[in-house]
Amino acid sequence: MTGNRTVFTGKRTGSKRKHLEERFFKGLMLLSCLAVAGGLGAILLTVVVKGLPGLSWELLTQTPKGGFYLGKEGGILNAIAGSLYLALGATALAALIALPIALYLEVYAPGSRRAAVIRLSLDVMWGIPSIVYGAFGFTVMMLVGLRASLLGGILTLTLLELPIMARAMDEVIKMIPMELKESSFALGTTRFEAAVKIMARQALPGIVTGMLLAFGRGIGDAASVLFTAGFTDRMPTSLFRPVASLPLAVFFQLGMPYKEVQERAYASALVLTVIVLGVSLGSRLLARRLARNVVQ
């Protein structure tokens, strides 16, 4: 009896404490959520508030004129165009490698040891810092005698985008019901036909999303193009000439001690953010629209 009683009282004090504990940690969690959301909101707010005053039609449609970095006239069209060329080129190239890899993993070698090793290597490659890709790209370019150029930038960005894209595609192809693949085999298709005509088509929304995801990562990266693409005030015209990019335009302008130039740096950061977030949102909407053609 006494034993029972102790348990009972113990339970009561325990109950009080456990509810206090529950409330304490719930408060802590809400506080954390607020801190995270607040910090991330602060970034967007700062970029918008600081960037809007410097934003003008001129900034978006002109290339830098003489004395641009001292606060004189001009815009960042060279960097906007350069970034689009770089990221588009890299995304196209990366897709040419990423899609076959993703199809290989699910159609040709599903569940194999080899697939596990390939996935591991992609995951590891994903984590390699972009500055290392930049240094590696630069070294290889010197070996083959290629100067800082659009081509060099595209090739280096391709390495950066490849693992992101391949893993994103792999994840969506993995989601396709096994029956779809099996029924196409049962109808006598080869693996190639199943991969290209069935799986790739079924996974199209995810494939597009993966490409856009990688595009967003590529267009925002500065460290990899720093050595490999260089920088120029001219519009990109040739694969073998240096090319400007938005992240570097932000970086270089911010480093200047003139207020007008720094204001344009903020505006350039806003342009970059809008492009990246636009692509990210667009990919979600597009994925939803494309998903209508998918066999459920």
Next chain:
Amino acid sequence: MEQVTTQTAAGRPGRSALVRRHRKENVSAWLFGMLSLFPLVLTVVMGLVLAVRARPITEGSTVWELLTGRTWLPLEGQFGYFPFIAGTLWVTTLAMLIAVPPAIFTTIYLAEYANARVREVTKPLVDLLAAIPSVVYGVWGVIVIVPLVGDRLAPWLSSWLGFIPLFDSDNPTGYSVLSGSLVLALMVVPVIIAISYEVIVTVPRGLREAALALGTTRWQAITHAVLPKALPGIAAAVVLAFSRAFGETMAVLMVVGNVARAPSSIFDPAYPLPALIANNYGEMMSIPLYDSALMGAALILLVVVLIFNVISVLALRSAVRRAAA
């Protein structure tokens, strides 16, 4: 075979079409297989190329001397990596200390407490914020964090806690370890949330229900039933975020001060390895051995990140498998 010949007889695509299909199949299997080896081969080649290019600096001194050397005077051929390694470790470690607790509490809230509506808004938002380019984080750091640290946090903390060397400050600007860490912390929060969320939701529903049925509160169910299962995965997420932070270049470079001396306080400037490479590539061809020294820095980054990544990716996989079981 019989059918094939009858088809040909009937004038339909026959044997040659079949041969063509099979040839396509074989070529594609070979080509796709080769392409899928590309990531592995590339990673190895990258390590080898950087190692070959970094080799010349190991001729004057041993690797150990280079890693622990404190003087960095390229013109005199002295390349001690220690200040940069120390700078990287200070910034990254402090960033993780700042980022991990709120990120994990946020994840637990999103996975265990938040209703579907909150979750549907927050999850894409976190993914969206992970997409913001690092240079934008850097701009924010320069505008907001550097003045905050320089004008408020540093004077205030060092006047109260200055007797502890960790908080001592003789740096009048806000370009410091703490600024770099704060920016970096915010950058890795979405990474930690995204990965550890996936781990927590794989823990079977029944475990929570069993705990709750025994009369536990939700928090007790989380700490006693969910977290023990999810912990290895969360740890892997943290390690993965650490290695992401370790190699981050632009955002950190813009706010950390870039002074080649090992920091001794969170208000000291630092000079992380990625910043070293990014800042000096312009001069590296004009000074002998300088290029190998910078490629050596890239190699150090690569090796450290590879080790951390392989461990955490493998740990994460087995953690997810075990959490779901």
